[in-house]
Amino acid sequence: MRVYAQQGYGTGANGGKIVEGLQQGFIHGAILSPKDYRIERVSDLLATMSSDHSRAERLFDPQVYASLIAHDPAAKMGRLLENDYPYFGSRRRSQLETESTVVEDLRACLAFQRDLDVTKAIAPNILIKRSFNSIEGLIAKTFIRHAARIWAQVGDDRPLLATIAVDADALQDRNELASFLGDITVLEEPPSGFYLLVANPASQIGPELVDYRTLAGWMLLNHALSVNGFEIVNGFSDILTPFLCAAGGQAGATGWWANLKVFSMDRFEPPSPGGRRPVLRYLSKALLNSIRFDELQRLRGLFPAVLNGLATDSLYDEANGSQPDDQQAEVLQTWDAVSSFAPPGTTPSLDQCVDWVRNSRRLYDSINASPAMRLVGRSNDNHLDHLLGGLKLFAELAEIDLR
């Protein structure tokens, strides 16, 4: 299992957080996004990664899924509509219903990536809303069908990942999902793999709090594509990464802001007024959840199992109220925790996933037995039923016996 940095606004100078994560060995690559990053900085960071961390995966998410909302003057498109990224433009759905437009967009986007020092190219796509059986679903399949052929024309020997970006709700329709999978697992000219994005209505929801049907569908995507020999990189997968990799995925990604842990198109919406910096959190493997640093401070003496026992625990110094210095410390701790579920070269098993959830339930129960210690709000245990339900439903859909 590999964990990548999901890059976004606030990376820091000279690749800041990402370079630090690579140096510490907590991440094994990065997925750069153009929206908040000038092309010069993209090129510089790719060059640094290439020279100093040559084994790290270097990916570039072209974010073409935002092209359908780019016509909205209120949309927050960042660098995408500036000259840095000429492949990107506003599109209307009706334009993309024409196959030649899809092919032109693929060609422009992939030719752009050919000149980047990425280890794999990512073919663009639009977001499939509501249902796979929709006009967006058809357009998305057109992008996927043509991607490898266009890359063969404008690209080189580097592998190609095709994007599948889909609404969380669409993954819940098992018949349409099975039909979509049936189509894309027997492409005439398949890509090497897929870059999967599952969109939530809002990114402020905790990444662990995924609807069990969505998790099952997401895992099924990983599983079916993996069975058919594709590499799968999950974007914005955060704590779900080990679950998705147990189903067949090879990698997942997460970042430092909420909108880098959960994929949502709200990233392109104007910021809501009154926003404030989030309270720093600690990702507890045992809880399968991030808790506030002050909650960690309260719990760590009585329930030491909430601590991961990893090097990054030291960033949450008990003497300092368990408050880390900054966002960088928080994301390093997150990457370290997620990576440690299964080091590179190993794959978590579904049985392990079940054990993690059941053990987490026991720990929550013992914590919650004490009213003063009870974890509430985003730190509560609501996610556990969804995780276990998702595992069970996935096993049913994938025709696997789960113990």
Added chain:
Amino acid sequence: MSTPNLTEAQVAALCLEYSGVTKIAHGGFKTVYRAERDGVTEVIKVIAIPDGDGTEDQVRFRDECIGRVKREVHILTQCTSPYLVKTGTLELSAHEVDGHDYVIYSEEFLDGDDLWRILRAATDRPDEAEAKRLLFCLIKAIEEIWSLKVIHRDIKPGNVVKLDDPDRPFVLLDLGIAFSLIETGLTFNAGFRPPPATYRYLAPEMGDPGFRSSLDFRADLYTAALTVFEYSSGEHPIARDGDDAMLTVTRALRLAPKSLGAVRRDFSPDFVRLIDQLLKKKPALRPANLTRLIEFLED
């Protein structure tokens, strides 16, 4: 619906270039004869076309039967794989005998038993290397016919012959109900008839009334795995002997198959995993990268 079959003498009279015509099998509308032509043994296949009663349905059913034979012969003449039966020297021709219609053509004679006969008789089961060879031959055959956008739809032990030839250890026969993605459908009244298939070897997606819009070669991968499973173990992973058609189909659609590892503990986990995965009900869960499958089996 009568299915008359010709006597050996009647076949000999229709196929004057052949000698020693001997009936060797009969099933459904098809009767098979062994015969010699210029010192080479061939198989003459005689397909009885159902007698018409003048109704439109009957005329269309006759057209369907003739169309299926033509398609089978057409596919076989286009294929070059050693793992598919080859056509013989007698080209497809139509005949009327005693007021009944027949179409006749020949195929090469394969000097071996079919796997159904072997697995029902055998006490010794094949080792893993032979089971892998069988799957390899079937996948190569599937690859060839899928290149024509055709699905066999009737891969089963009875349609695979084992030969004593290292270059052709197993050969797949009988494309009589093959399905073409390109050509116009042959089945008339398709929406009101059960799918043409041997139910014991029914790919689950064939049970979907709308299967014609989504069927692909993964149905053949499924039945190839069924065939390997049954040949390897003597047991069917899903069906039970003595079940009626309804129960057999229900099992095919709903019942999880037994793992090959449960009946062949001596087989490697990798091979067991592959067969088990090919037996998944959902086509998307079956490994369908034919190149990778062939590479794995060649190792």
